[in-house]
Amino acid sequence: MSLTTTGTTTRAPRSPWTGSAGPDELARWKAAAQAAADELAADALERDRANQDPFREVDLLRRHGLVNLLVPREFGGEGAHWASALHVVRILAAADGSIAQLAAYHYINQGTIAFYAAPEQQADWFRRTAEGQWLWGDSVNPVDPTLELTPDGDGYRLNGLKRFSTGSSVGDVIIINAAITGGPDEGKILAFVLDRGREGLELLGDWDHLGQRLSASGSVRYTNVRVDPTDILGEVGEEPFSTLVTPGIQLAFGNFYLGVAQGALAKGREILLGRRNAWILSSAETYAQDPVFQRTVGEFASRIAAVEALADVLNRRYDEAIAKGADFTLEDRAELAVRIAELKVVSTEVGVEVANRIFEVTGSSSTSNQVGLDLFWRNIRTHSLHDPVDYKKIEVGASYLLGEVQPITLYT
Structure with missing residues (x-):
């Protein structure tokens, strides 16, 4: 991909955020x-x-x-x-x-x-x-492009089905992306905002997955839904500042997976400290005093600390990027996206591993449904499949080896 703009957006964006969090x-x-x-x-x-x-x-x-x-x-x-x-x-x-x-x-x-x-x-x-x-919920899943936005007077009509619409069933408003079908602006992608109760908007409530059960991520069906000019936010293009959407959500994923790992470890620590005996072959008085379990917990805590340090740096860098507004360039974006991809890789792997292996520390009794330790694993295992982490590794590797930049999409 060449570092040039598409020319689809002519406005000069100004960021409403300046500086960074103190x-x-x-x-x-x-x-x-x-x-x-x-x-x-x-x-x-x-x-x-x-x-x-x-x-x-x-x-x-x-x-x-x-x-x-x-x-x-x-x-x-x-x-x-x-x-x-x-x-x-x-x-x-x-x-x-x-x-x-x-x-x-x-x-x-x-x-x-x-x-x-x-x-x-x-x-x-x-x-x-x-x-x-x-x-704000959303209905923008780019791998499910089944929506048709057709011109209708001074506005549009929206038809189709969109799966994985996070927050749609509880959001006061839903942001939607759809390409215009027909007319002089055919192919242009618009972002627009509809209230949850808009006529013709049907919430299917079909989110039934292993984890993230309360994320309100069911499908939404649109049947001849009116989209007025006042509903439209703007065009989805490749103006550099506007494309900070995707690095932002990927950075949020990194923080999310880190949080799950921290929660799983904290819950595991609580369970481990509550066990007053020790394994029959151990010379320690309690499980928490056993070097075998200390080693595992120490490994988890150390890896989590490393991910946390990286996340903190990138959170601040995202503030700095946002503050640039129109001065934010495609070169800036390419560098930031790779750094965030690095976080996505390590936070995914640490999160999934800690949520999985914490059971090695807490023992068979912690698999009881009454304990609920599995909630951490079910949640991160479900959401970490949002987009394949292997492609984030490729993104990082291609940049490191060849200086290549991935195409701008809602995943990169």
């Missing part, structure tokens, strides 16, 4: 996230089993001020930075992966106001989302 800001939102996570952890297993749309959990996010975290203060929001939002995702994931996913996608979907909307339209979008405390 220590006081990070401390504030880490505390808010931890308070929310503590509430979620209290009945995470019971809620997972009930498998109901997480309206109550979304209200909890609102109550702790997390929904409007990224909305600039001048538009009625909290005025925080992306590094704070990414820490929120990480902390929530240690307690409830489903709600962490909802928060991650919400932040990126809400952030498309800055990425896709023209500067003169952003204030109205930000004010409305802040006033309504909207949770």
Whole structure:
């Protein structure tokens, strides 16, 4: 791929975020996230089993001020930075992966106001989302391109089915991407926002997977849905600043997987410390004093610490990239995307391994359904398949060996 723009977008984007999250800001939102996570952890297993749309959990996010975290203060929001939002995702994931996913996608979907909307339209979008405390779901799965957006007067009509629409069944609004079919703008991809109750929009509620059960990720069917000009955010093109959407969601995944690993290790530690005897062949008095188990826990803690250090660096770098606005270049994007791909690789592997092997530390009794230790593994095993991590390894390797840059897509 050559580092040139497509020419599809002529606006000069201005970022509503400047600078980066400082220590006081990070401390504030880490505390808010931890308070929310503590509430979620209290009945995470019971809620997972009930498998109901997480309206109550979304209200909890609102109550702790997390929904409007990224909305600039001048538009009625909290005025925080992306590094704070990414820490929120990480902390929530240690307690409830489903709600962490909802928060991650919400932040990126809400952030498309800055990425896709023209500067003169952003204030109205930000004010409305802040006033309504909207949770943003999405219906953009790019490997399921079954939507048809056809011109209809001054607007469009939308028809088709979109699977894996995270947050759709609880989102106040749903952001949708679709290519125009017919007319002078045929093939142009638009991003637009519909309220969940729009006529012709049908929530199928068919999300029935191993993990992430409360992520509200069912399919949505659109039957002759009216899309008005006021619903349209903008065009999805390759203007560099607008393409920060994908590195952003991939970075959120890295923080999410890290959080799951931290949560699984913390739960394993709690179980291990609660075991007052020791293995019959051990000379230690308790399992926690046994070097065999100490070694495993030490390995997990060390690898998690390394991933955490990388994530913290990249969270700050994403703030710095976002702040550039129109000055953010395709060269900047290529370098940032590779660094985030590196995080995606190691966070996936550490997260899956810790959530799996923690049972080696906690023993057969921890496989009881009443313990719920499997929740961490089920969640990360499900979500880590979102896009193949092997392709992230190839992305990193091709860059390292040949300086190659992957094509810009909603996965790269």
